[in-house]
Amino acid sequence: MSKRSDQITLVAGGAGFIGSHLCRALLDRGETVLCLDNLQTARPSNLRLLERDERFEFIEADIVNPLPLDVLERTWSIGRVYNLACAASPPQYQANPEHTMLTNVVGTDHLLRLAERADARFLLTSTSEVYGDPEAHPQHEDYRGWVNCTGPRACYDEGKRAAEAMAFDFARMERTDVRVARIFNTYGPQMHPDDGRVVSNLICQALSGNDITIYGDGTQTRSFCYVSDMVEGLIALMESEQVQAEPINLGNPNEISVNELLTHILALTGSDADVVHRSLPVDDPRRRRPDISRAQRLLGWQPRVSLEEGLAATCAWFAGEIDGGRVPRPTAPDRVRASVA
Amino acid sequence: MSKRSDQITLVAGGAGFIGSHLCRALLDRGETVLCLDNLQTARPSNLRLLERDERFEFIEADIVNPLPLDVLERTWSIGRVYNLACAASPPQYQANPEHTMLTNVVGTDHLLRLAERADARFLLTSTSEVYGDPEAHPQHEDYRGWVNCTGPRACYDEGKRAAEAMAFDFARMERTDVRVARIFNTYGPQMHPDDGRVVSNLICQALSGNDITIYGDGTQTRSFCYVSDMVEGLIALMESEQVQAEPINLGNPNEISVNELLTHILALTGSDADVVHRSLPVDDPRRRRPDISRAQRLLGWQPRVSLEEGLAATCAWFAGEIDGGRVPRPTAPDRVRASVA
Numbered sequence: 001m002s003k004r005s006d007q008i009t010l011v012a013g014g015a016g017f018i019g020s021h022l023c024r025a026l027l028d029r030g031e032t033v034l035c036l037d038n039l040q041t042a043r044p045s046n047l048r049l050l051e052r053d054e055r056f057e058f059i060e061a062d063i064v065n066p067l068p069l070d071v072l073e074r075t076w077s078i079g080r081v082y083n084l085a086c087a088a089s090p091p092q093y094q095a096n097p098e099h100t101m102l103t104n105v106v107g108t109d110h111l112l113r114l115a116e117r118a119d120a121r122f123l124l125t126s127t128s129e130v131y132g133d134p135e136a137h138p139q140h141e142d143y144r145g146w147v148n149c150t151g152p153r154a155c156y157d158e159g160k161r162a163a164e165a166m167a168f169d170f171a172r173m174e175r176t177d178v179r180v181a182r183i184f185n186t187y188g189p190q191m192h193p194d195d196g197r198v199v200s201n202l203i204c205q206a207l208s209g210n211d212i213t214i215y216g217d218g219t220q221t222r223s224f225c226y227v228s229d230m231v232e233g234l235i236a237l238m239e240s241e242q243v244q245a246e247p248i249n250l251g252n253p254n255e256i257s258v259n260e261l262l263t264h265i266l267a268l269t270g271s272d273a274d275v276v277h278r279s280l281p282v283d284d285p286r287r288r289r290p291d292i293s294r295a296q297r298l299l300g301w302q303p304r305v306s307l308e309e310g311l312a313a314t315c316a317w318f319a320g321e322i323d324g325g326r327v328p329r330p331t332a333p334d335r336v337r338a339s340v341a
Numbered sequence: 342m343s344k345r346s347d348q349i350t351l352v353a354g355g356a357g358f359i360g361s362h363l364c365r366a367l368l369d370r371g372e373t374v375l376c377l378d379n380l381q382t383a384r385p386s387n388l389r390l391l392e393r394d395e396r397f398e399f400i401e402a403d404i405v406n407p408l409p410l411d412v413l414e415r416t417w418s419i420g421r422v423y424n425l426a427c428a429a430s431p432p433q434y435q436a437n438p439e440h441t442m443l444t445n446v447v448g449t450d451h452l453l454r455l456a457e458r459a460d461a462r463f464l465l466t467s468t469s470e471v472y473g474d475p476e477a478h479p480q481h482e483d484y485r486g487w488v489n490c491t492g493p494r495a496c497y498d499e500g501k502r503a504a505e506a507m508a509f510d511f512a513r514m515e516r517t518d519v520r521v522a523r524i525f526n527t528y529g530p531q532m533h534p535d536d537g538r539v540v541s542n543l544i545c546q547a548l549s550g551n552d553i554t555i556y557g558d559g560t561q562t563r564s565f566c567y568v569s570d571m572v573e574g575l576i577a578l579m580e581s582e583q584v585q586a587e588p589i590n591l592g593n594p595n596e597i598s599v600n601e602l603l604t605h606i607l608a609l610t611g612s613d614a615d616v617v618h619r620s621l622p623v624d625d626p627r628r629r630r631p632d633i634s635r636a637q638r639l640l641g642w643q644p645r646v647s648l649e650e651g652l653a654a655t656c657a658w659f660a661g662e663i664d665g666g667r668v669p670r671p672t673a674p675d676r677v678r679a680s681v682a
Contacts, residue, residue: 097506097507097510097513097514098450098507098510098511101446101450101503101506101507101510102446102447102450105442105443105446105447105503106443106446106447109439109442109443130490132485144473144486144487144488144489144490145485145488145490146485147485147486147502148485149471149485149486149502149503149505149506150505150506150509150521150586150587150588151509152510152513154502154505154506154509154510155506155507155510158499158502158503158505158506159503159506161488161490161495161499161502161503162442162446162490162499162500162502162503164490164491164495164499165438165442165490165491165495165496165499165500166438166439166442166496168491168492168495169438169439169442169493169495169496170439172438172493173438180491245491246491247491
């Protein structure tokens with residue numbers, strides 16, 4: 001199944017952080033993009049940039065609900081379906097855990113059924129959170145994870161595991177051509193300043209001169225992938241003819257501690273703010289690093305942007321947003337709560 | 342919250358194997374029982390026995406769909422909600438994996454919302470399958486499991502994990518008083534002869550004189566709980582004032598191999614049928630034994646029926662069904678497929 005140039009690429013969650021970069025890259029490839037988003041966690045400015053392109057269309061919709069007629073009536077024109085729709089940071093996805101679970105299960109089901117009807121390719125963005133607080137390191141796709149299915153992160157972690165289960169059942173039953181990306185931590189311009197994730201938190205706090213919050217002792221590790229690398233990986237996965245029905249890790253295997261990340265950010269921003277330590281959230285993973293050998297082998301993909309380059313671009317973008325008044329003085333993290341539609 | 346005698350106990354999945362025994366026990370306790378079932382895997386004769394009781398009412402409904410008005414209009418009379426609704430044997434739940442997942446997630450959500458509105462207690466029957474093919478033995482509730490979220494059992498295993506996640510989110514947000522039982526292998530009269538589970542398969546094959554099918558070499562272990570013990574455990578869990586929001590294993594810790602089970606059944610049935618070995622299904626667990634210390638401590642519950650007693654009663658029941666023509670000559674297991682509504 002090759003994609004015809006007159007087909008529509010549907011991006012659910014296309015107004016979010018990674019979603020808006022993906023839409024931009026798809027437009028740059030010449031694709032016609034139909035973006036669905038419930039605007040739960042999206043920045044309106046992400047959309048305004050995209051809407052300048054006549055091959056971009058936005059429909060406000062929550063995939064938990066039946067898909068709008070505006071989408072269904074174009075079923076036969078849809079060639080690709082990317083599902084990036086779900087709040088991805090703990091304060092946001094925990095604000096309404098029932099909605100988070102249903103977004104992943106019911107929303108994914110709606111999009112799988114659409115892809116089935118359209119004979120379109122379907123890509124689910126799953127997450128490194130399916131590995132929970134991993135005992136295996138680095139995390140290979142065959143590792144089954146260490147997820148607490150009764151805890152406060154389960155609405156997201158188990159929701160994504162359930163979405164993967166559904167997607168692979170559609171593939172096993174030959175209902176849809178399915179691809180599943182397990183996305184590790186990603187950062188870059190257009191992140192939501194209030195989403196509670198470590199890169200945006202630290203940069204905004206450093207730039208604003210507020211105290212800087214580190215959860216735990218800062219020795220927990222993450223592996224941060226710059227958003228342009230992630231988007232290239234997603235498109236490579238969607239367009240690959242090599243991939244069988246199997247999940248693929250996408251992320252940057254360069255693992256650093258939160259303390260090291262902070263050192264980089266303080267240097268880039270010239271901040272001398274004080275550091276305040278808070279207790280680690282429940283079930284927070286201690287280590288996180290993708291084994292990307294499968295993506296390298298099947299997609300010929302690996303990240304290209306170094307942490308130094310990526311952080312410099314991200315800090316510059318946040319500085320511009322703060323100077324322009326588009327990013328307010330950061331809220332203390334324990335008061336951050338997303339509004340949920 | 343104590344249950345008033347004029348309240349209704351709703352049992353979703355109440356026409357199934359464990360469900361029908363539970364309805365019988367609740368009626369014997371003097372409760373008024375409203376049974377919902379989609380009759381996907383139920384034996385109609387289970388219902389006929391229950392319907393002789395005037396405090397029993399059956400409504401055919403699939404909890405994947407919005408609950409019927411017949412239920413909703415009695416919301417304020419409902420004091421207890423038991424959710425046993427989901428096909429539980431692999432051939433049955435794999436016949437329509439999408440429906441299995443939605444039953445667990447959307448169906449559970451519908452019942453949780455009903456319980457919330459009714460200020461009723463809610464009990465989810467989860468499963469030992471949340472532990473997958475366990476690396477810890479016996480399985481304690483704190484063990485996080487070894488589940489393949491991309492495999493052919495995931496629609497059930499991950500569906501139940503997702504249902505647990507939702508239930509505990511309702512508890513954490515103080516929306517509903519929630520109890521979660523993780524049920525291990527259960528057997529007894531009124532099992533479906535065609536459900537593809539090991540006890541019913543072996544007994545029906547032994548009684549019919551067909552070849553007896555053992556998957557793998559028969560050294561894989563299970564722990565079999567007689568159904569009356571299981572039902573006592575479920576009611577004790579529902580009525581307990583001691584339980585916090587935490588899952589509780591219910592099962593019999595007496596672990597035996599499938600070969601030992603066969604030896605018991607051959608002796609009880611006097612069968613000398615030949616044994617045929619077939620390959621193990623994908624992701625079939627090798628070992629399974631509940632740690633029931635939490636149930637013992639919090640509920641004062643433990644199984645009372647020995648395997649010998651339980652198997653004798655079960656063999657006698659199946660013999661009567663076969664003599665009465667109510668159980669047909671068993672189908673070869675690899676041709677067993679449930680019809681799905």
